[in-house]
Amino acid sequence: MKLVVKYRINPTPEESEVLQKLGTYATKLYNTDNYIRREEWAKTGKIPNWYKQKKRLKNNHWYKLLPSQTAQGVIKSLQDAYNSWFKLRKTDEDAGPPMFRKNNRLSPLTFYQQFVIEGDVITFRMSKKFRKETGVDRISFKVNKWRGIEGIPKMCNIIFQDGKWIVHVVYEVPEKPLNNNPEIMAVDVGIVNLATTVDTNGNSTIYSGKGALSVQHYFNKEIVKVQSKTKKQHNKKWSNTLSRMCEKKKRQTNQIIHTVTKEVIKEAQRNGVGTIVVGDVKNIRKGKHWNKKASQKLHSWGFAKLISQIEYKAKLSGIQVKKVSERDTSKTCSICGMVKASNRKHRGLYVCECGNKMNADVNGGVNLLKKYLRENNISRSIGSVVEPSIWRCVNVIPS
Numbered sequence: 001m002k003l004v005v006k007y008r009i010n011p012t013p014e015e016s017e018v019l020q021k022l023g024t025y026a027t028k029l030y031n032t033d034n035y036i037r038r039e040e041w042a043k044t045g046k047i048p049n050w051y052k053q054k055k056r057l058k059n060n061h062w063y064k065l066l067p068s069q070t071a072q073g074v075i076k077s078l079q080d081a082y083n084s085w086f087k088l089r090k091t092d093e094d095a096g097p098p099m100f101r102k103n104n105r106l107s108p109l110t111f112y113q114q115f116v117i118e119g120d121v122i123t124f125r126m127s128k129k130f131r132k133e134t135g136v137d138r139i140s141f142k143v144n145k146w147r148g149i150e151g152i153p154k155m156c157n158i159i160f161q162d163g164k165w166i167v168h169v170v171y172e173v174p175e176k177p178l179n180n181n182p183e184i185m186a187v188d189v190g191i192v193n194l195a196t197t198v199d200t201n202g203n204s205t206i207y208s209g210k211g212a213l214s215v216q217h218y219f220n221k222e223i224v225k226v227q228s229k230t231k232k233q234h235n236k237k238w239s240n241t242l243s244r245m246c247e248k249k250k251r252q253t254n255q256i257i258h259t260v261t262k263e264v265i266k267e268a269q270r271n272g273v274g275t276i277v278v279g280d281v282k283n284i285r286k287g288k289h290w291n292k293k294a295s296q297k298l299h300s301w302g303f304a305k306l307i308s309q310i311e312y313k314a315k316l317s318g319i320q321v322k323k324v325s326e327r328d329t330s331k332t333c334s335i336c337g338m339v340k341a342s343n344r345k346h347r348g349l350y351v352c353e354c355g356n357k358m359n360a361d362v363n364g365g366v367n368l369l370k371k372y373l374r375e376n377n378i379s380r381s382i383g384s385v386v387e388p389s390i391w392r393c394v395n396v397i398p399s
């Protein structure tokens, strides 16, 4: 299983200069590649594939200044951009091909075999040509907050982001054997509350979605503003600023999803959970009867991502994950079993004629848990659900 770990590095001015050079070369290679692609597109209506481009650019000045796999990574990233443009063109005829990067922009640097990790030090090897021109054959960094991952580092990416140098290391890590603990915990995902957990002992936690919502609101508003400005001033639909804003929105949302899923797994471990039950993502949108606007939000938030992160982090912790259909789980009373759509009341409360009055997401979570037990013929009662604890994502300030 793959695990991505982010580390911050603090290069000296000399090292920073090396990284800046590499980032600039990568941008130049990207633009050269893009130039050739655009010309070929104009002439033939076809885009060269990346093997062909790799071959063509093999002796290019910028290519040779970069470690060879870093150069290939640049070409691959442009190929990916062209592939998404190809898809987009089918529905949006105004969509333009990938743009050129500003010359002073530092492109990300990908390393496969040309890096090595020893203790908390990462070393990157330079290309022959770079060595010849600058006398630098490698640069090493002691990383901040080393996490000592037990795995094999397969790939890494150096990114210059908001004035900081960040290294993403992709590890191949072994899965943990299942802990086989008896307790079962259901996780209900939603908009107002990102996740709501209920376990067989009656423990329950609500993971508030307020932080994620404010990030969405903030960026959606800002994006609309910049969009209309771009349209007015440059008569363009899209700009690099807009791409960067979308990137930021995604990054901050992902950060929240990452934090929430981590907390969910911690809770499972604390409560001796061996099985986590989640709703089947494919059915989430159908089952919940959300209006169109809400389901668009749902889509853009990537709840699939939330569930896949739970699955993945559970695997790392020896907890198995099972899926059940979410059908009717939000409409059913978890106490008497009556199914009534109108029972899902506003302000997050589920109110039933039988006297049941509980948080609607907790009610959904109990139903999910009961459904799993029923479908798997597990005879276990669920302890009476205590008042759920509320977890909020603090220090999320969209900016």
Ligand SMILES: [Zn+2]
Pocket (backbone or CB within 6 Å): 333, 334, 335, 336, 337, 338, 352, 353, 354, 355, 356
């Ligand atoms: Zn009821």
